[in-house]
Amino acid sequence: MNASPSAGAAVEVHNLSRAFRGNEALRDVNLTIPTGSIFGLVGLNGAGKTILIRHLIGALVAKHGRVRVLGEDPVADPAGVLKRIGYLTEEDSLPQWLRVGDLIDFSRAIYPTWDDAYAAELGEVFALSRSSRLQSLSKGQRARAGLLVAIAHRPELLILDEPSSGLDPIARSDILEAIIRTVSEDGRTVLFSSHLLDEVARVCDSVALMSDGRIVETRTIEELQSRYCEIIFRGNADSAAQVPNAFGLQRSGGEWSAVVETEQFDASAIGSDLQLLNRREITLDRWFAARAKSTGGPPASDSSDGAPQVIAMGEVR
Numbered sequence: 001m002n003a004s005p006s007a008g009a010a011v012e013v014h015n016l017s018r019a020f021r022g023n024e025a026l027r028d029v030n031l032t033i034p035t036g037s038i039f040g041l042v043g044l045n046g047a048g049k050t051i052l053i054r055h056l057i058g059a060l061v062a063k064h065g066r067v068r069v070l071g072e073d074p075v076a077d078p079a080g081v082l083k084r085i086g087y088l089t090e091e092d093s094l095p096q097w098l099r100v101g102d103l104i105d106f107s108r109a110i111y112p113t114w115d116d117a118y119a120a121e122l123g124e125v126f127a128l129s130r131s132s133r134l135q136s137l138s139k140g141q142r143a144r145a146g147l148l149v150a151i152a153h154r155p156e157l158l159i160l161d162e163p164s165s166g167l168d169p170i171a172r173s174d175i176l177e178a179i180i181r182t183v184s185e186d187g188r189t190v191l192f193s194s195h196l197l198d199e200v201a202r203v204c205d206s207v208a209l210m211s212d213g214r215i216v217e218t219r220t221i222e223e224l225q226s227r228y229c230e231i232i233f234r235g236n237a238d239s240a241a242q243v244p245n246a247f248g249l250q251r252s253g254g255e256w257s258a259v260v261e262t263e264q265f266d267a268s269a270i271g272s273d274l275q276l277l278n279r280r281e282i283t284l285d286r287w288f289a290a291r292a293k294s295t296g297g298p299p300a301s302d303s304s305d306g307a308p309q310v311i312a313m314g315e316v317r
């Protein structure tokens, strides 16, 4: 990305926990999102992504733990923080009775940094007519209208909570372009929560994986690729389960696949009843499949490696 990260963190979450009627939705979450980064948040359904984001936008109060967004407490000064944020969710929550022009005028009144020329440009790119009623637009067009008002004030932090859900490839591509464009402006930050891992891999610098209310692991995409690799081998179930330091075991016909830490993997240490067929670069999908369930993970080890954008906290296992 073209961003030139400036000092400091756009988002800082310390020891955030949240339970609903005894059901723990967030467990001791720690997260730092560096200013200027495009940060992916991934996890299975119910992992806690939206609940975390709702704390960031001040919709939920941090009862246990601490949340800072752009250096401020989003609950203490909601208007002050929200005017610096752009937010788009998968929920079709725009007021349907409004026309596109009304939505734009309303948003212009809220955001002191609203950029009329940029809004007009986005309206043209997205083929949105001011006179169209939101209820008459398709889901994809409504998402574009939501995106327009989320970014036309050039927010310091853009938060996208599964914005591409149910959209066609062109609408999804519009969203990705907007992400890239937003961050190409110096110092701006994007938090992108999505189940579409190929999109996350395409645009994000770093990714945090949530599972069962915890941040399981946080890595830069580059670091993921250098730290892990996938091995393919042949053998029986008992021997496959014995491959040292392997996790995320998957079977396909007579072949097995597992994820290993590249530096720790010693091909000569696998049993003689296993045949190593291939070793290949890890993809975000494969890492996700290996790590998304709380069981199974790499051996407990340092999860930061001192890389600048690594902000791993919480449990490594």
Ligand SMILES: Nc1ncnc2c1ncn2[C@@H]1O[C@H](COP(=O)(O)OP(=O)(O)OP(=O)(O)O)[C@@H](O)[C@H]1O
Residues within 6 Å of the ligand: 020, 021, 023, 024, 025, 043, 044, 045, 046, 047, 048, 049, 050, 051, 052
């Ligand atoms: N208002 C609520 N009351 C009770 N439980 C809730 C509430 N909101 C969320 N939860 C629970 O918190 C957990 C985390 O939900 P959350 O919506 O954050 O998951 P998610 O990772 O965003 O999932 P998805 O990918 O399906 O959107 C879930 O178990 C959910 O049922």
